[in-house]
Amino acid sequence: MDIDEFDDFKIILWLILFLLFGIVIITCKPKNDDYVMTVNGRETPGKMGTTLEHEHILVDFIGADSTGYFRWNRDSVFTAAEPYVNEAKARGVKTIIDCTPSFLGRDPMMLKDLSRKTGVSIITNTGYYGASNNKYLPRSFYDLTPEGLAAIWTDEFKNGIENTGIRPGFIKIGVNPSDTLSPEHLKIIRAAGMAHLATGLVIASHTGPDSPAFAQIEVLKELGVSPSAFIWVHAQNGTAEGNIEAAREGAWISLDNIRNRTDLKPDDRGSLEWYAGRISALKEQDLLNRVLLSHDSGWYDPSQPGGGQFNGYTDIFDYFIPLLKLKGFTNDEIDQILIKNPAEAFTIRIRKYQKN
Numbered sequence: 001m002d003i004d005e006f007d008d009f010k011i012i013l014w015l016i017l018f019l020l021f022g023i024v025i026i027t028c029k030p031k032n033d034d035y036v037m038t039v040n041g042r043e044t045p046g047k048m049g050t051t052l053e054h055e056h057i058l059v060d061f062i063g064a065d066s067t068g069y070f071r072w073n074r075d076s077v078f079t080a081a082e083p084y085v086n087e088a089k090a091r092g093v094k095t096i097i098d099c100t101p102s103f104l105g106r107d108p109m110m111l112k113d114l115s116r117k118t119g120v121s122i123i124t125n126t127g128y129y130g131a132s133n134n135k136y137l138p139r140s141f142y143d144l145t146p147e148g149l150a151a152i153w154t155d156e157f158k159n160g161i162e163n164t165g166i167r168p169g170f171i172k173i174g175v176n177p178s179d180t181l182s183p184e185h186l187k188i189i190r191a192a193g194m195a196h197l198a199t200g201l202v203i204a205s206h207t208g209p210d211s212p213a214f215a216q217i218e219v220l221k222e223l224g225v226s227p228s229a230f231i232w233v234h235a236q237n238g239t240a241e242g243n244i245e246a247a248r249e250g251a252w253i254s255l256d257n258i259r260n261r262t263d264l265k266p267d268d269r270g271s272l273e274w275y276a277g278r279i280s281a282l283k284e285q286d287l288l289n290r291v292l293l294s295h296d297s298g299w300y301d302p303s304q305p306g307g308g309q310f311n312g313y314t315d316i317f318d319y320f321i322p323l324l325k326l327k328g329f330t331n332d333e334i335d336q337i338l339i340k341n342p343a344e345a346f347t348i349r350i351r352k353y354q355k356n
């Protein structure tokens with residue numbers, strides 16, 4: 001080749017090298033598109049910080065036929081809840097997951113206002129709550145197929161709840177604590193599985209005992225949904241063995257009624273000592289990475305004068321963490337449960353289950 005041809009060859013070689021270098025840079029760059037969905041929009045999971053994964057700002061127990069936004073005054077709810085959210089914020093809480101489902105007092109606009117004014121991130125939900133014998137299911141539920149239900153919940157995620165533009169960050173459902181799932185509750189968990197596959201939203205199901213937890217996990221697996229897309233809400237009402245087995249499968253174990261109850265003795269089920277024992281049992285099996293903690297506390301109740309007695313969101317910080325430290329839990333282990341696990345659980349990601 002002559003000199004000109006050699007120069008052309010060198011230029012082409014440099015171009016190829018440059019392209020290869022670019023491809024390497026693009027493919028090696030850590031993927032940073034993970035997100036959670038708060039009432040104020042997308043947020044990086046790493047920014048969630050200390051998170052209370054199951055609390056309530058407002059609950060209206062009157063039933064699906066009778067509830068509606070007319071039942072409460074947003075300013076009154078705000079005034080009642082704000083000091084308690086700020087108390088939690090003063091303990092380091094950066095995110096509160098509001099577990100009040102639709103037809104039970106879910107009010108995205110009120111949550112958004114509260115979040116903006118307190119600076120605490122709040123996540124709301126989509127889904128239907130079948131527990132309490134279907135009292136909170138709207139009449140339209142009975143005419144819908146699982147696909148139809150999933151379409152409603154998926155639409156809320158894609159287009160926002162009603163006309164608020166506020167999008168849910170998880171699917172909240174509920175089933176009765178019975179041994180087998182009723183046809184209605186089977187429909188709900190199927191719909192939740194389908195909506196998960198369409199959206200990547202994690203499914204938090206008010207469940208309680210072992211049997212309905214495993215029944216739901218089986219339905220999800222049949223649909224090709226990983227147990228890691230399932231939060232077993234009120235897992236404290238299941239057995240330690242059940243919690244361990246579900247956690248080994250990848251499910252999230254939500255121990256969520258942690259309150260400093262002076263009416264209980266240390267040995268009583270539900271005491272702080274008892275909860276510490278349950279978490280220690282999971283820790284011994286190396287399953288702390290599946291544990292979620294909360295108070296299941298709050299809330300403004302529109303049927304009570306002034307919203308009734310509001311219980312705060314601070315017992316975990318004032319009583320329970322000190323107890324865990326006495327039991328030998330390290331700061332890293334506590335951060336795992338209150339920061340890392342919620343960030344992982346609520347990251348919006350489709351989790352598929354590979355059937356054998």
Ligand SMILES: [Zn+2]
Binds near residue numbers: 054056099296
């Ligand atoms: Zn609750």
